[in-house]
Amino acid sequence: SQTIHQWPATLVQPVGSPLSLECTVEGTSNPNLYWYRQAAGRGLQLLFYSVGIGQISSEVPQNLSASRPQDRQFILSSKKLLLSDSGFYLCAWSQLANTEAFFGQGTRLTVV
Amino acid sequence: GENVEQHPSTLSVQEGDSAVIKCTYSDSASNYFPWYKQELGKRPQLIIDIRSNVGEKKDQRIAVTLNKTAKHFSLHITETQPEDSAVYFCAASGVTGNTGKLIFGQGTTLQVKP
Numbered sequence: 001s002q003t004i005h006q007w008p009a010t011l012v013q014p015v016g017s018p019l020s021l022e023c024t025v026e027g028t029s030n031p032n033l034y035w036y037r038q039a040a041g042r043g044l045q046l047l048f049y050s051v052g053i054g055q056i057s058s059e060v061p062q063n064l065s066a067s068r069p070q071d072r073q074f075i076l077s078s079k080k081l082l083l084s085d086s087g088f089y090l091c092a093w094s095q096l097a098n099t100e101a102f103f104g105q106g107t108r109l110t111v112v
Numbered sequence: 113g114e115n116v117e118q119h120p121s122t123l124s125v126q127e128g129d130s131a132v133i134k135c136t137y138s139d140s141a142s143n144y145f146p147w148y149k150q151e152l153g154k155r156p157q158l159i160i161d162i163r164s165n166v167g168e169k170k171d172q173r174i175a176v177t178l179n180k181t182a183k184h185f186s187l188h189i190t191e192t193q194p195e196d197s198a199v200y201f202c203a204a205s206g207v208t209g210n211t212g213k214l215i216f217g218q219g220t221t222l223q224v225k226p
Contacts, residue, residue: 097212
C-alpha cells in the first residue's frame with residue numbers, strides 16, 4: 001500500500017532563517033506531488049506541484065521554492081523565512097490526474 | 113486559472129438535521145470535484161467525489177450534486193451526527209498537461225450540536 005511521510009511535524013524558526021521540509025511517498029512510482037499551505041482559519045492554497053523529477057510548477061509568487069530530486073521526494077525550501085510564512089504545510093500525492101489526492105500529516109511552521 | 117468559492121464559512125446544525133455546503137468554480141474545463149473532511153489537527157481526507165459526466169452521487173448519508181451549466185456543486189449531509197463536526201473543503205480540478213491541479217475552496221466549519 002502507498003504511504004506518504006512528511007516531516008517535521010512542528011517547527012519554530014526565527015525570521016531570516018532557512019527552511020527545508022521534506023515529503024516522501026512509498027509504494028508507488030511517478031506520482032503527482034503537491035505542496036499546500038493552510039493559514040489559520042483559511043483554505044488550502046496550492047503552492048507547488050510536480051509531475052516528474054525536476055519538473056516544478058509554482059502557483060503563487062512567494063518566498064518559497066520546491067524541488068523534486070527523486071521520483072518520490074518533494075522538498076519545500078526557503079532561503080530566508082518571513083513572519084508571513086507561518087502556517088500549516090501539507091504535502092500530497094495523487095497517482096493520476098483528477099484522482100484522489102492523499103495528504104501527509106502536515107508541518108506546523110511558526111516563524112518568530 | 114481556476115478559482116473556487118465555498119459557502120458558508122461556518123455552519124451550525126442540530127443533530128439529525130441536514131447540512132448543505134455550496135461551491136462555485138470558474139474554469140468550465142474542470143471535470144473532477146472532490147470533497148475533503150478535515151478533523152481538528154488531522155490531515156484532509158476524501159469523503160466523496162464526482163466527475164463532470166455525473167449529476168449526482170450518493171454514499172450513505174452523504175451526497176454531492178453538480179450543475180455544470182451553472183458551475184456549482186454542493187455537498188449534502190443528512191441525519192447529521194456529532195462526529196460529522198469538522199472542516200469540509202470542496203475542490204475542483206481539470207487536466208492541464210498530465211496533471212490535475214486540485215484547487216480548494218476556503219473551507220466550511222460544520223458544528224453538529226447534540
